[in-house]
């Protein structure tokens with residue numbers, strides 16, 4: 207079989223690149239305190255650069271008749287070659303990136319597209335369908351709840367869009383950009399969604415087993431990152447397409463761009479069901495496939511266990527009367543899972559997951575009557591200044607924190623100083639910008655890093671003059 211310049215065997219990747227990548231990551235993380243994602247700047251950058259290999263552009267042959275295109279946009283798209291046609295699983299973000307992948311797939315098969323499958327309704331998986339189709343009229347499969355991923359209430363879309371830009375670092379300069387944790391930075395997004403084709407076949411909540419183009423294929427409903435998710439199983443090839451419930455990073459159980467509660471328990475159960483199938487290859491929604499029955503099964507089982515452990519620890523802490531601030535600093539992955547390359551917190555983080563679980567189960571109130579009706583920020587800032595011995599002293603403490611590279615404390619103090627009428631608010635803003643950049647440099651979690659840098663730039667440009675917080 208001829209291979210284009212982007213192609214390589216998964217077996218070769220698994221033996222060489224993945225092993226080197228894994229060893230590199232494990233060596234790097236040995237110096238990192240677990241449960242948080244700050245380390246020294248050189249290590250943070252090296253880790254993010256190493257993660258880059260997870261979305262290096264190429265078509266990977268994951269089985270005799272199955273191909274996955276990685277790095278053509280943020281997510282993956284796959285092609286299964288059948289007797290008289292092909293099946294496409296997920297279609298990238300827009301028609302141009304999809305056309306690029308479709309052309310790469312044609313090196314392996316030019317059979318017509320018989321079916322398209324959307325694993326879930328996030329835009330980076332559905333927006334390029336038209337580029338795969340040509341003149342064919344394929345069936346398009348999705349779950350009954352397809353479209354519920356981002357919720358139906360658009361009331362807070364304006365702020366969600368701003369936060370999305372920050373989380374993904376969409377406006378960062380090339381020098382500031384690293385990646386998005388499970389996707390490269392700098393994807394072409396101008397045609398987002400323009401190639402979307404609506405589903406024509408609804409997969410029932412009980413799932414579906416069928417044959418398409420001579421390929422036996424199973425659809426399993428699997429809520430997790432989204433409620434409308436499913437995974438796809440090829441029982442003969444033993445290839446499993448996980449959608450976004452599995453990728454090579456600790457899962458984004460909460461997205462800082464702002465999303466409704468993602469049912470963490472369902473997510474763990476869905477990935478556990480995948481592990482129970484003992485796949486020979488797992489193809490994630492983002493990042494490189496994992497090949498080999500032992501490796502693929504272990505990765506899925508570990509992933510399910512990690513999510514479950516964070517959930518159980520949080521629930522135990524909640525019932526012991528602890529609040530989210532405390533639990534976010536206490537809960538961590540079990541030791542035997544901390545160095546697994548697919549659980550490093552490049553995308554999701556444990557502390558954010560803990561807060562999301564707390565809020566998802568109990569809402570905003572932490573049960574402490576002190577927080578039932580806390581002081582208004584401006585009043586609290588005045589009292590903090592009094593406590594420090596005056597506005598000048600509070601400001602000096604803020605500057606001293608920055609100087610000592612105690613960045614989080616510098617941020618918290620700057621948020622008090624900015625409320626004070628007799629304070630140097632410009633200095634508070636400057637301090638906040640510097641502290642954000644200090645945190646960003648030490649951050650290997652991509653969304654955190656991107657958010658810190660984006661917000662610093664917005665503050666510096668004056669865009670946030672009236673609402674910065």
Ligand SMILES: [Zn+2]
Pocket residue numbers: 281328330331450491492
């Ligand atoms: Zn995705």
